[in-house]
Amino acid sequence: MPAITLPDGSQRSFDAPVTGTTVAASIGPGLAKAALAMKLDGRLVDLSTEIAEDARVVFVTRRDEDALELIRHDTAHVLAEAVQELFPGTQVTIGPSIENGFYYDFARNEPFTTADFTAIEAKMREIVARGAPFVRSVRDRNDAIAFFEAKGEGYKAELVRDLGEDQTITFYSQGDWIDLCRGPHMRSTGDVGTAFKLMKVAGAYWRGDHRNAMLQRIYGTAWRDQKELDAYLKMLEEAEKRDHRRIGREMGLFHLQEEAPGSVFWHPKGWKIYRTAEAYMRRRLEAGGYEEVKTPQLVDRALWEASGHWEKYRENMFQAMVAEEDKTLALKPMNCPCHVLIFRQGLRSYRELPLRMAEFGACHRYEPSGALHGIMRVRAFTQDDAHIFCTEAQIADETVRFVELLSSVYRDFGFESFRVKFSDRPEKRAGSDETWDRAEGALKEACAIAGVEYELNPGEGAFYGPKLEFVLRDAIGRDWQCGTLQVDFVLPERLDAEYVGEDGARHRPVMLHRAILGSFERFLGILIEQYAGRFPLWLAPVQVAVVTIVSDADDYAHEVSAALKAAGLTVVTDTANSKINAKIREHSVQHVPVIAVVGRKEAETRTVALRRLGVEAQETLSLDEAVARIAAEATPPDMTNEFA
RNA sequence: GCCGGAUUAGCACAGUGGUAGUGCAGCGGUUUUGUAAACCGAAGGUCGCGGGUUCAAAUCCUGCAUCCGGCACCA
Numbered sequence: 001m002p003a004i005t006l007p008d009g010s011q012r013s014f015d016a017p018v019t020g021t022t023v024a025a026s027i028g029p030g031l032a033k034a035a036l037a038m039k040l041d042g043r044l045v046d047l048s049t050e051i052a053e054d055a056r057v058v059f060v061t062r063r064d065e066d067a068l069e070l071i072r073h074d075t076a077h078v079l080a081e082a083v084q085e086l087f088p089g090t091q092v093t094i095g096p097s098i099e100n101g102f103y104y105d106f107a108r109n110e111p112f113t114t115a116d117f118t119a120i121e122a123k124m125r126e127i128v129a130r131g132a133p134f135v136r137s138v139r140d141r142n143d144a145i146a147f148f149e150a151k152g153e154g155y156k157a158e159l160v161r162d163l164g165e166d167q168t169i170t171f172y173s174q175g176d177w178i179d180l181c182r183g184p185h186m187r188s189t190g191d192v193g194t195a196f197k198l199m200k201v202a203g204a205y206w207r208g209d210h211r212n213a214m215l216q217r218i219y220g221t222a223w224r225d226q227k228e229l230d231a232y233l234k235m236l237e238e239a240e241k242r243d244h245r246r247i248g249r250e251m252g253l254f255h256l257q258e259e260a261p262g263s264v265f266w267h268p269k270g271w272k273i274y275r276t277a278e279a280y281m282r283r284r285l286e287a288g289g290y291e292e293v294k295t296p297q298l299v300d301r302a303l304w305e306a307s308g309h310w311e312k313y314r315e316n317m318f319q320a321m322v323a324e325e326d327k328t329l330a331l332k333p334m335n336c337p338c339h340v341l342i343f344r345q346g347l348r349s350y351r352e353l354p355l356r357m358a359e360f361g362a363c364h365r366y367e368p369s370g371a372l373h374g375i376m377r378v379r380a381f382t383q384d385d386a387h388i389f390c391t392e393a394q395i396a397d398e399t400v401r402f403v404e405l406l407s408s409v410y411r412d413f414g415f416e417s418f419r420v421k422f423s424d425r426p427e428k429r430a431g432s433d434e435t436w437d438r439a440e441g442a443l444k445e446a447c448a449i450a451g452v453e454y455e456l457n458p459g460e461g462a463f464y465g466p467k468l469e470f471v472l473r474d475a476i477g478r479d480w481q482c483g484t485l486q487v488d489f490v491l492p493e494r495l496d497a498e499y500v501g502e503d504g505a506r507h508r509p510v511m512l513h514r515a516i517l518g519s520f521e522r523f524l525g526i527l528i529e530q531y532a533g534r535f536p537l538w539l540a541p542v543q544v545a546v547v548t549i550v551s552d553a554d555d556y557a558h559e560v561s562a563a564l565k566a567a568g569l570t571v572v573t574d575t576a577n578s579k580i581n582a583k584i585r586e587h588s589v590q591h592v593p594v595i596a597v598v599g600r601k602e603a604e605t606r607t608v609a610l611r612r613l614g615v616e617a618q619e620t621l622s623l624d625e626a627v628a629r630i631a632a633e634a635t636p637p638d639m640t641n642e643f644a
Numbered sequence: 645g646c647c648g649g650a651u652u653a654g655c656a657c658a659g660u661g662g663u664a665g666u667g668c669a670g671c672g673g674u675u676u677u678g679u680a681a682a683c684c685g686a687a688g689g690u691c692g693c694g695g696g697u698u699c700a701a702a703u704c705c706u707g708c709a710u711c712c713g714g715c716a717c718c719a
Binding site: 103111112113114199200201202203204205208209210214215216217219245249250256257258259261308309312313316333334365367368369370371372373377426428429460461462463464467481486547549550551552577578579580581582583584585586587588589595597599600601609611614616618 | 645646647648649655674675676677678679680681682692709710711712713714715716717718719
């Protein structure tokens with residue numbers, strides 16, 4: 001008979017199989033009231049689950065993080081019931097819990113709008129107030145299908161049909177409403193509480209396949225209590241203020257417009273940040289043993305046919321016809337084929353490997369209109385691209401070197417941590433299975449040596465090889481691939497790259513495609529959100545604002561600005577006819593990291609009063625000292641030792 | 645690309661069939677000011693673009709474009 005081990009190590013024995021509810025009650029009335037579900041040998045299950053064997057049991061209460069998933073999943077059910085009560089004829093499909101909330105996909109001819117939310121939320125609260133218990137039941141497969149078909153729930157019937165023969169088909173009811181569901185659930189809809197909110201409606205393809213019907217997805221957020229919900233909503237509000245599109249406009253960094261969808265118009269300040277980042281990367285690459293090249297934008301179709309892009313990637317390529325010459329050129333979507341062409345000039349020796357060829361390569365890709373997003377996903381962008389031509393034996397070493405360089409670069413830009421995904425062979429691919437086996441094996445081995453921990457991303461590799469993706473997160477919580485490392489045995493073959501080995505024979509090099517920032521556009525977008533526009537001094541587009549208090553100080557202010565500029569700093573001089581308060585505010589709003597205030601006093605004593613962004617305190621220094629100090633602080637992180 | 649929403653002055657927004665408005669910014673003037681918004685004034689619009697309905701359209705219908713949120717896509 002079951003002996004139940006509790007988290008504190010104590011054991012309780014029962015004469016017969018018991019439910020979690022009974023066990024909780026045997027421990028105490030407080031727990032009986034608080035327990036929402038339990039973890040049975042580590043698996044989250046209903047409280048009503050019968051325990052027949054010895055087991056470890058951990059009760060989940062509202063105080064546990066685990067409760068969030070239960071609450072979110074249950075709220076999705078409550079949403080579905082509410083929608084079906086309010087909008088008869090709507091079919092239900094699936095409704096999982098997700099990060100920060102849940103969604104439910106419905107099939108209905110008329111669109112839902114956010115205007116419906118008030119009524120739906122009110123109905124949801126009503127259902128929660130009813131507190132109907134969640135009751136689990138098991139059904140026979142054919143019964144379940146017949147049940148859903150009779151109700152006109154075709155999607156649910158399809159879900160049941162696709163369940164494996166060996167799977168138990170479980171239903172959960174809440175009052176009169178019943179749904180196919182794996183569970184687990186809490187005790188009743190009353191456990192959902194009131195800390196939820198519907199957030200948005202969106203289209204979503206049935207089973208995530210664009211060939212299927214489009215359903216209507218309602219997203220919501222749900223938390224353990226109102227305080228958590230409020231904090232989450234507040235966080236979203238704050239995140240909105242960091243949005244790179246908003247900051248880009250407010251700080252005058254760049255703009256986008258209809259005439260060039262998906263292409264960035266960089267303004268002077270934005271371009272300054274770009275150039276600072278580019279100069280930094282150029283130094284890092286040079287120090288890392290890379291050689292920089294520049295290759296053409298417009299390249300003949302013949303090259304893309306040879307590389308495989310024409311077959312696998314044409315729909316994403318911009319083509320340019322030349323009528324007179326009867327030729328088709330295409331704007332390069334990637335730099336790799338051009339780099340192979342440079343590699344192929346002359347006979348290469350094994351002594352040149354690994355050969356690291358870098359380019360700030362401007363690429364054009366026709367991205368689907370719905371994919372465009374600010375400067376994070378564009379049609380014209382510049383990669384900090386490089387291709388490493390090496391031997392198979394050098395892959396591991398080069399991967400380790402690359403990961404070290406990437407980590408160091410990310411750290412310098414303020415990213416202490418990042419996620420790594422390993423994407424293996426996609427369906428649409430070039431190269432034999434044996435080639436892929438070797439490429440994936442080599443990359444995995446290199447990861448092990450470099451100590452890179454990754455999550456598997458099956459089927460998401462490039463058509464020519466597996467890849468590592470280095471992922472950064474934006475302010476709103478969206479993930480973006482920035483860095484990448486891709487192993488490629490295919491392209492050197494297709495474009496016939498070779499080198500002369502130690503043995504005097506010709507060999508095929510391996511190509512590693514790699515980028516650290518990914519594209520300047522995307523990376524700078526993330527950087528803007530990371531710093532919310534308040535860049536560290538070395539990256540700030542305007543580093544110092546010299547502002548006057550009275551016009552008598554104008555001459556001296558120009559002198560101060562000249563001294564700062566001579567030290568390599570980017571400076572604005574504000575001698576406008578407005579009050580010091582207004583000037584401080586204006587430059588603070590523009591996130592200028594240092595404001596140098598000069599009035600009569602400073603002009604007379606040849607000093608400046610420095611005020612740091614967001615700090616009220618000021619510090620008065622002699623002009624020389626102020627210039628030296630700010631210049632030192634503005635030194636890029638990779639150059640600090642030279643001046644130490 | 646798909647579903648839904650949006651598009652009015654440089655920016656943020658109001659305006660549901662009858663003379664296009666507010667705030668901020670910009671411009672002109674007054675004020676010479678000590679650390680996050682001084683005061684006054686005059687300007688500023690093809691209401692995204694095209695077609696339609698109507699005596700009359702920012703407003704209703706329709707096509708297109710772009711943007712926003714998801715989905716799909718992201719070599």
